[in-house]
Amino acid sequence: MVSTKLAVFMAIGSALSMVAAAPIWNMGENGSRLLNQDVCDTPECIATAESFLGYMNPNADPCDDFTEFTCGAFYEKTVVDANTISVDFQTIISNRNKIVIREIADAALGKAPKPAPGDKAAESNLKKLHDMYASCMDVDAIQTAGQQPLTKQVQSVLSLIPDTPAIDKAALAKTMAQLIKQEVIIFYNIGVEQQLYNPHYSSIQGKQGGLTLPITSYNQSLTDAADLVPDIAQQFQKVLGVTVPSATNGTTPEIEPAVGQEWTTAAQDVIAFETLLADVTAKNTRPSLDPELPIFNNPITVEELSNATPSIDWPLLLSELLPVDVKYDRPLSVQSPEFLPALETLLSSTSVKTLRNYFAWRIISAQKYRLNTAAIPGHERWEVCNEVVTKTLPDIVGHYFVERTLPESDQTVFRTMLQSIISAYGEGFPTLNWIDQITLDGALKKLHAMGLVVGQSAESPNGASSESVEEYYSGFDVDVSDYFGNWYKQSVWATEKSFATVNEPYAQKKIPQFSPTEVNAIYLFGTNHIYAFAGIMQSPMFHASNPEYINFAGLGGVAGHEIGHGFDNSGKKFDSTGNFTNWWTPETEKAFAEKAQCFNEQYSNYTIKGPDGTDLHLDGPKTLGENIADNGGIKYAFRAWQSRLKADPTGKKYKNFKLPGFEKYTPEQLFFISYGKVWCSKEIPEYSERLIKTDEHSLNKFRILGSLQNSVEFAEAFKCAPRTRMNPEKKCSLW
Missing domain, CATH: 1.10.1380.10 (Neutral endopeptidase , domain2)
Structure with missing residues (x-):
């Protein structure tokens, strides 16, 4: 979903001033409360509102250019250059995560977790982690060893x-x-x-x-x-x-x-x-x-x-x-x-x-x-060592990262949100007029068989269990004085461990090839599972005390996107068990192709100015799968959220209260503002050109424009007149 870039996020915010009335009612022991019945003044809400205002250009017409409306101030204030080639909304989460990882991995800081007395598994895990990190930080020893x-x-x-x-x-x-x-x-x-x-x-x-x-x-x-x-x-x-x-x-x-x-x-x-x-x-x-x-x-x-x-x-x-x-x-x-x-x-x-x-x-x-111990422009050695431990010991880092940042209650909130989005997809599929019953049955079967892994691996190892993690890494010994040797041993250990599983069932609930701390979520065709990493389940993308329209537009949109991958031009070729097989009738296959062509044409017509000033067109066919997932994801995340809003119009049960300073906006408008903010980004022209040529995703600006120009709900929320830029007569729709 999200690509990692070597970029430094520049925080943009503006202070809010407001007069707070007495709270109408208390929402819980954490001090969460409502003002004037539907406005929240918790620290989290105030910080979120400040963030929104720091990104937006409220003077722009949302029906003409919604990216300028939601990201205009971000575009104006954000500086990109040869060292900081790209700045996006995900970077703020990544930078926060880096601090947490460093505190966990660097024992010298004095903020690392400590094992409970007698917890031998935790002792072993933390020693491996701290020794690996220390060996990386010992630049003098690395330089002395030389070649x-x-x-x-x-x-x-x-x-x-x-x-x-x-x-x-x-x-x-x-x-x-x-x-x-x-x-x-x-x-x-x-x-x-x-x-x-x-x-x-x-x-x-x-x-x-x-x-x-x-x-x-x-x-x-x-x-x-x-x-x-x-x-x-x-x-x-x-x-x-x-x-x-x-x-x-x-x-x-x-x-x-x-x-x-x-x-x-x-x-x-x-x-x-x-x-x-x-x-x-x-x-x-x-x-x-x-x-x-x-x-x-x-x-x-x-x-x-x-x-x-x-x-x-x-x-x-x-x-x-x-x-x-x-x-x-x-x-x-x-x-x-x-x-x-x-x-x-x-x-x-x-x-x-x-x-x-x-x-x-x-x-x-x-x-x-x-x-190499030379400094990387824009990065310190501890950042390099962060990457080292998340690569070599991902499940140990993940265990303590989840323990520190993602309580089980937050995981439950996300699971509930995802299930509601799956239900919305399930309600929407039968209303489609281009899909026949045989293919519909297969789609619904696949949808309801879709698995979910939240935060970290649930097997091989079970990241929540210190004992499981300790057993998993038991064959990998770390020497605090031998950084290069640790890399060598990790490679051999990982390969041997992989070959040892060749006759065993495939571990479908294991996060593959990534650290749980990645700001990412993925869907795998072969497992029919969504993997939502702990790294992306962080504020401001997701927070249990956020208004629901923020969570559903942010992480909910990402989750809906990953569900959509199960039914895009590639995912549709795998069945409910992850088997590569054709479960589509020829008639529905043809209808799918015709509707997909609409997306190809739409996104291929988007252009940016290249480094030399010439127009560069996006590649609709290359980005088709991601565009299908984007459009379906936000559509059904919105519908899932709407069903909960209608069941709780006062916002007391599902927390659909407004943010301070945003009282004039409807909940629906705030949903789409939240969605647009997720994809605010700015790149140097050379990097934008490279992304167009190599990335399977559309540029972030067009992820906003493309999906919302196709959204009937967006046009209704902002009352965009027909044939305005954000409410074109021709809309592409598949799922």
Whole structure:
């Protein structure tokens, strides 16, 4: 939902002055109360009102440009530049979260959680976390170690594959296995992934990779690749210029002169090999099973793998990756079977020396940044170390982050809100005139089977349980004095743990690939689950004491968006169990495509000025899935909120009271103002251009405009006359 950017949020606010009448009634022990029966003066409400006023341009016409109305002051006061390339509403939450993470992870600050007496699991978890963070913060130790940790890692791997006249397939298999364990991407990579047609289980999958440049750079211009030679040569010399493994048996280091030409030749060797690899990859990559999704399912047995690439000892490679007590006797799934014999041709014509150079470079390019202690513009070292612990120990960080920021009562409020949005979708689907009964039944079945994970993983591990988290990380030992070694051990531990699960049911309630502290929410096609991270369930996006129109427009809109992904142009290809299958009739499929085309045309007509002043058009087809989710999400978040408002018109039960200073606005108008504020953002033109070219989301400005121009409820709320900019005659609607 939200992309993380290296940006520093500039808080914008304006003070409110008001005269408060005596409270009519008390809403609870936290001091929440109403004024004049429908205006709230709690600290949270006052802060929210100040924030709203700090963003808005109330002099703008909401029916002409709602982005200017909700974000005008934000646009005017926010400064972006080469260091702060983008500022958006999510950044304020991210910056707050950073402070919490630092307080949890940095024991030296004196604000870290402390284990209860006798709580051995918590003691273990906190020691790992604090030691990992401290090892990252110990810049002196990292600088003293210099390049040696990386040199030793390269030497260790190269010792597995001596420089012999011909490839030893066992040596190659062991080398590949070791690099896969270290999470170093090479020419062929093996991993454990969820099965496409049996999503409750995993399988071993293989796909090609291992290129320094994108394939197009090799194919279109060898100059692009050649330009890398000086840098690669410098890195080789820096890491391997003093000692390298012996070329005879690979076990005894020898002192060799750091001759510049030697490393230039090695760099040229790497680029030449990668150029051939790029050509093989481009010519032997099978198209995805779906034009809109990078998915594949091509079963192949170990015997067939061995026949296709006899230079690799596949049984040995798999045995190196799998635990000794885990047997895997099923076919693997590979991306492109035709790539394998082409790879064999390349390997059989490549010298072992070239492969050694290639493997060395892949390690160096993947790991060198971990030795960098130089300051990142706009960021301090503690921010880097925050990222390190959320990457290496996400569930430990998440456990204490949730404990500190997201009480169970707030989680319950969100679950209730999500269920009401699901119910609104369920009430809306049968009213659609383009969907037939067979497809409708499938859609409703999928909708009501949709799962939810709130805050942090509920399995593998159960993030709420210190004991479960401690057991999960029990195989990962952290050394407070060895930062680089900790990274190495974490990579190997994570890979081995992944392969150990290959015969187990797929953990559908585990947050995948993210830390719970991320300001994000995602929907996964293969699990039919929504994952709402604790990081996004924070004020001002969500707060249990907010007026409901803020929560439903903010986090509710995000939740509705994720539900919508289950029925967008990609999500609709997976059924209620997450299985990749077509459950649509041809007639409804055609109707869907026709309605989707409306969104393609609408969003492709939006333009911005590029860095050179020319018009840049959004890409409607590329952003279609996100646009469908945006439009459906806000539509049904509004309807869900409206149903609760109508059941409680006084606002006493569901807290739909007004904010101070906003008495003239209706609750419906405040809902849409809240929604617009969520997507206020400002970027430098170069970054906007990059987003248009690479991001599957529309620019935030057009996420506001597009969804609200299509909203009948928005036009009614602001009484926008027909054919005004925000109430066009032609509206796109799907779900």
